[in-house]
Amino acid sequence: MTTFNRRQLLGLGLGAAAAVSLAACGDDDKGPATTGNGGKDYTGPKVTINLWNGFTGGDGDIFKKLVDQFNTEHANIAITVATYKWEDYYAKLPGAVSSGNGPDIAVMHMDMIATFAARKVIQPVDDVASALGLSESDFAATVWKGGLYQSKRYGIPLDMHPVGMYYNKALFQKAGLDPAKPPTNRSEFEATLTALKGAGIQGFWISPFQFTGGMTGYSLVHQFGGALYNADATKATFNSDQAVEAVSWLTKLIADGHSPANVGQDADYLALKSNQNAININGIWQVNDLKKSPDVQWGVAPVPQIGTRKAVWANSHNFTIVQQKTTDANKVAGAKVFINWLSQHSLDWAAGGQVPARNAVRDDPKFKELTEVNTLAAELPDAAFPPAAPGIGDVTNLFYTAFNEAVLGKKAPKQALDDGVAKADKLLEDNRKKYGS
Structure with a gap:
């Protein structure tokens, strides 16, 4: 990673x-x-x-x-x-x-x-x-x-390295937003996107890739009250109602014009740095990279609470x-x-x-x-954090694949997540045989 x-x-x-x-x-x-x-x-x-x-x-x-x-x-x-x-x-x-x-x-x-x-x-x-x-x-x-x-x-x-919310202060100002007050919850976040769109800015580019759109989806599944796995990691649960709601919320933002429909790998982050994208959920590892870009007016804040609880992807x-x-x-x-x-x-x-x-x-x-x-x-x-189960990284990749299919519009969110869970459950079973646990 x-x-x-x-x-x-x-x-x-x-x-x-x-x-x-x-x-x-x-x-x-x-x-x-x-x-x-x-x-x-x-x-x-x-x-x-x-x-x-x-x-x-x-x-x-x-x-x-x-x-x-x-x-x-x-x-x-x-x-x-x-x-x-x-x-x-x-x-x-x-x-x-x-x-x-x-x-x-x-x-x-x-x-x-x-x-x-x-x-x-x-x-x-x-x-x-x-x-x-x-x-x-x-x-x-x-x-x-x-x-x-x-x-x-x-x-x-x-250590712990989470994702956070990076935001472009110049674009906030262009949309009449206070750059000292980034959004902290769903209503504030959606109002921020509306203001940005009104200023002609697609404010939240959603990447279909693990880095870092998939990590955003991972975070929101947990925020909406779901989880990728059950308590003992014997079953995948990332097609729960909560997970479907979380991914659907993100795909609707694309449909509503707050993000391009097909964002390339890392294009969301590069667009933030080039004053095209106002908000990017990305890893803490980008802090020092942004410090090397003095021309970019940027800030960083915790990921807003979009769902019923706070949660972020982290490792x-x-x-x-x-x-x-x-x-x-x-x-x-x-x-x-x-x-x-x-x-x-x-x-x-x-x-x-x-x-x-x-x-x-x-x-x-x-x-x-x-x-x-x-x-x-x-x-x-x-x-x-992911559960302590052997081979869990490969299983989690199936969530990222399903997320990719949903964001790119290849499948409806529920269908993409259902298909991913079917493959994930099979892999979890295979891993139990492989690792003897």
Whole structure:
């Protein structure tokens, strides 16, 4: 996922995650680390620690700068970072691990954790949380629970990245709207679109693609009181009355002329930047991109509550510990130092455009100075995360396909969602057989 995609949030936690879990991974052991004192420093022989991630956007630049700074300050620890597009990353990881060429630490999205846990690519880290005294009270509850699979913890949360509402202030002014008062609910949102249309502006371009029209649809299904799956993720429910109402509301906006009928991939966002589109629901990862466009007058706000409750699409990056054929205790100690150091530079990481998962970091006055990111931190309690079920990402893609068909007018919303659910239920059944759960 991304052009996208951080924290005092690991806190001391991640260091212990690396220490405890890496030590538990292997069949062999190269012996005790030369030194190790809880991750504060490491004086053993030079050690190389491999870390994989998918930070290909602006957040990746920040991550690399932090790694370079760490390596400069630590002559005896070398962190090597391999960065792939997320889709390539997830395809490559299982084979690399089985061949003994996997990383020591892997960054992973919340909705992928169950899949890789079921495939035994990553290790449980319950001992980490226990040793550090970490609990749900230290994190946003939804983010903390997202690292669980079959009652075991496989991820230590780094952040949460939601969608938010970006708006073009110049177009608001052209339509006689107050750019300091973006819409917050359905009536205000619809009135805003009416005013924009009156000024000759198609104010809300709706993309038929997952990025990011599908994410808007996902958010609204939950806002209207629905969900994509039942409680135990054994059945798809994104053809419920609530889901049909949500998608129908969006398609009616197109029919009413508030959006072009066939918006290209990313055209909705580019139109916002070129003063053609007034409102774009997009990911928090666009904050830093917009900051690079000084000629664009823009603002960002939480997604308006269109339905009966607040809800937004969101995901979360977690640190996971990869299975190893052998254990190197010096790597364990070095990993502790790196991750503890990273936690001390969490505000730099959050500046990459992520909402820290850890409560204490979000309460830090310096984080609150990151105005735009802090604005979307208000959405954290409303994050609608996917369930922890193996293969759930592939199933959710069927919702995005159905959404695409409805938005492009290939099928009526109900028919598109019914057809998608039929395929999703079959895939859920196949996944239970495949993963044994």
